[in-house]
Amino acid sequence: MSPGLAGIRAEIDAAARDLLIREPYYGHLLVGMIRLVTDGDAGIRLVPAGPAPGLAVSAAGWADLSPAARTACLRHELLHLTLKHPLRASAYGSLQLWGLACDLVVNQLCDTAALPGAVTVADVGLPPGRTADDYYAMLREPYTRACQGGDPDGSAGDGPADEVVAAVRAWLDGPAARCHEAWRDFAALPAATLATFTHGVETLLATTVRRATVRGWGPLPAELVEILELVIRPPQVPWRRVLRMFGATSERTRLRTTLSRPSARYGTSPGVRVRRSSRLVVAVDTSGSVAAADLTAFFSEIHAMWRRGVEVTVLEADVSVHREYRYRGRPPETVSGRGGTGFDPAIRRANELGHDGLVYLTDGFAPRPAVASRTPLLWVLTAGDSVQDLSHLPGRRVRLTGRNG
Known part of the structure; x- marks a missing residue:
């Protein structure tokens, strides 16, 4: 590994230590993952790595980010892993639309102020608190128009619907969409491998939650805490x-x-x-x-x-x-x-x-x-x-x- 990549790996390790102190859940989850440093500018993204999903960080993409943006991107990808979003990608016809819908869910659970290319439910005129499946269905028509470059007949407008289309198009052209391109690799996994990955993620989440909650949940939002409690709560019915x-x-x-x-x-x-x-x-x-x-x-x-x-x-x-x-x-x-x-x-x-x-x-x-x-x-x-x-x-x-x- 070249000195440049070694230095980036050291910075990622430092970011993990900082998260362990400030936001233990994200810190323990990041420490427990395979972390890869790659050439190129593909950003920070989840990728298949060995027996479980890993986190890949591109050298050029990391160097272009501010410290706050790096932490925001790490937190964002770790939330996608928590909700197993890339592992469900194979069930959807449009991986881009699925990535957008998942971003709308994740961005309600974290601070997006420093997150490059972030899209929120307010940007696309949708209600908060819905599932990624709901947003996937709600955004079919705006996503189709955005991919076509405007209205189906090629005309442009300036109403609320067109503002939604513009927001979707901006997301498609931004860094967030590029970070989801590796989800195609998850969608292409054989069913047996995908099941192994899913089991690995569930085991990692359970271990992370047990370690991170020794001193409480910290600054995690209540919606995320409720999800994580299901990971460690044993069922009362066998x-x-x-x-x-x-x-x-x-x-x-x-x-x-x-x-x-x-x-x-x-x-x-x-x-x-x-x-x-x-x-x-x-x-x-x-x-x-x-x-x-x-x-x-x-x-x-x-x-x-x-x-x-x-x-x-x-x-x-x-x-x-x-x-x-x-x-x-x-x-x-x-x-x-x-x-x-x-x-x-x-x-x-x-x-x-x-x-x-x-x-x-x-x-x-x-x-x-x-x-x-x-x-x-x-x-x-x-x-x-x-x-x-x-x-x-x-x-x-x-x-x-x-x-x-």
């Missing part, structure tokens, strides 16, 4: 056993080709591998009788299901279904409802969706449902009165212990 028991009739099996081993029957490649998965509807009781701590416990259990590879569709419901969305690893900032309790609307909607099973997270205080579930039904009850009569709830029942509260 989902491996419960889902195996509950999902005996609700688990789907599919065959996938694999190059990792030859066919057992013919000795040729590719062989096949059996993959089992479940699609579950999870109804969350958002009535007024459910405490905020219980809602936190509910989403901790949802996160545990999701980590086990379950495709989760969440229904937020009290006497009606207020919201329906796919859970992707991040709990909502708020829930809708807080009225009375009725089980029928959520069960009826679950029947319409036709997924493999229904899990109902509730305190159980409502009349017996009149609508019968057409799929296996599991009731997960809050850690309340252990002598509460639950005989009116048809199907299997488990109760949270409350030990993690």
